[in-house]
Amino acid sequence: MRAQLRIGEVAALLGVTPKAIRHYQRVGLLGEPARSPAGYRLYGARELERLLRVRRLQAMGLSLAQIRQVLGGPQQDRSLREVLEQLLATCSAQIRALEARRERIQALLAAGPVDADALDQPAATPGMLAWARVELEQRGYDLSSVSSDVWEQDSRLFGLLESFSWPEGYQETLRETVRQVIDEPERYRALVQLGERLAGMATVSADSPEIERRVEVVVRSGVAQLLAPAPAELAATPAPPADSFGAVLRELLLGALSPAQQRFLQLVRAQLGDGG
Amino acid sequence: MRAQLRIGEVAALLGVTPKAIRHYQRVGLLGEPARSPAGYRLYGARELERLLRVRRLQAMGLSLAQIRQVLGGPQQDRSLREVLEQLLATCSAQIRALEARRERIQALLAAGPVDADALDQPAATPGMLAWARVELEQRGYDLSSVSSDVWEQDSRLFGLLESFSWPEGYQETLRETVRQVIDEPERYRALVQLGERLAGMATVSADSPEIERRVEVVVRSGVAQLLAPAPAELAATPAPPADSFGAVLRELLLGALSPAQQRFLQLVRAQLGDGG
DNA sequence: TTGCTCCTCACGTCACGTGAGGTGGC
DNA sequence: TTGCTCCTCACGTCACGTGAGGTGGC
Secondary structure: OOOOEEHHHHHHHHOOOHHHHHHHHHOOOOOOOEEOOOOOEEEOHHHHHHHHHHHHHHHOOOOHHHHHHHOOOOOOHHHHHHHHHHHHHHHHHHHHHHHHHHHHHHHHHHOOOOOHHHHHOOOOOOHHHHHHHHHHHHOOOOHHHOOHHHHHHHHHHHHHHOOOOOOOOHHHHHHHHHHHHHOOHHHHHHHHHHHHHHHOOOOOOOOOOHHHHHHHHHHHHOHHHHHOOOOOHHHOOOOOOHHHHHHHHHHHHHHOOOHHHHHHHHHHHHHOOOOO | OOOOEEHHHHHHHHOOOHHHHHHHHHOOOOOOOEEOOOOOEEEOHHHHHHHHHHHHHHHOOOOHHHHHHHHHOOOOHHHHHHHHHHHHHHHHHHHHHHHHHHHHHHHHHHOOOOOHHHHHOOOOOOHHHHHHHHHHHHOOOOHHHOOHHHHHHHHHHHHHHOOOOOOOOHHHHHHHHHHHHHOOHHHHHHHHHHHHHHHHOOOOOOOOOHHHHHHHHHHHHOHHHHHOOOOOHHHOOOOOOHHHHHHHHHHHHHHOOOHHHHHHHHHHHHHOOOOO
């Protein structure tokens, strides 16, 4: 007299649903079980053990197809070991990814109000900016004279840029452009000045006459002209990957500025005869 | 003149496939984009930013449906914060589960050959056995006199049992049975003796005449009789949850023993007039 | 008779992936 | 002309879940 349990009882013993057990059967992980006169599936100790193995392998991350292979033949030690080694790597990678996700969420929750703005803040210092700091220090520039507003502005802009995987070679081109500017102290100081002025206009309203006045100051002082061959961050466009990439990049960066800042830049450009 | 990129270029910038972007559009995460004369989708900076937000939220674990809600209205701070808090909990739970999985796989890989047998070994000391040790020590029994073979055998059997979620109250019933035996030193010693004899028969061949001889010894000595009211582990069956559960449990435990051990137990039972 | 469990389809979920069959762009 | 990208269906994947409509067991 073989011991017999119905599918619901077996499911409860294993902590799964009856539907799951029928699914295992359908995909060939379990054979056709004994049936009661009314057609009910009946399970004994053998089937329980089989199910237990299935669940254990599942708990280690094997897919049902992999489990079918592993539990198929009797002696595939090598195969199972290989599968487990593969899964160990996958598992570790998943843990790392989830830990990064957790860090990110915790940082967001701790940083204050959670709104669209907060989501757009870069998680860490953009690589290009970190690199630029090192380069600047090597050249003996005094970074403490640059206001934190400018650092934050640059952090936002470069952070936005680095959120995308720009085509091959872009990064190097951009670095080259930066190098060319900071290799000439006059142009570097002009860049910082323009940055300061731009940052100072973050909270100005878009139709303020103040904007025109500041544009005039910048143009008269010759600061803008100094940058003309490579007009500030906004022109730091890599040459090769088609014009459309550069245009989109420019639009992207402009969009990250306030309306007043956008007008300011457009007016400066217009004064310099740059139609872009 | 709006800047325009084709779907493949945008996909590359974001590290996704064109199919994924079309999918986002189909489920309403992105609006209908501009089209070239030939019907090609065209994207500008605005769409890139939208896609970036989508990907960032996805990276934090939001489903596409959640993202649609969060990015839908302008000011649902509370909603997003709540979603993130929920995700943080989920995320931590997933990390814990994956870490447990990793431990398990590493332990298996380190333990030697990875075969079906290895998979059936309990990952840790079964709870019931740990509890029993404490109870025994409280009663002053000398545990070091019990061979490691018996501990391993019990570990296997209880480990198998505890792999299942037996019905409510089962655990307490089983503990009660164990308590009743160990509260009488004579019966406890009989239990250990039977355990030792059983363990000693693990490697005996199933048709060896040695089995009958050992059965006779055990029956003559009265050891088996002492346990008759609750015949060893194999009868540690909880009363209530229907007979079929007990029968399956018994089959399960028997199946975890070698053929010789199974015969030994069956013969002892027969001698005692127990028909089960 | 009532309520519970079981049965077998058939279709849904989630975030895309995979072709199929066809057209535009250089 | 060739090869690449794009287009739109329609169906597949993975591990089940969700009913629908019906029957058995106590």
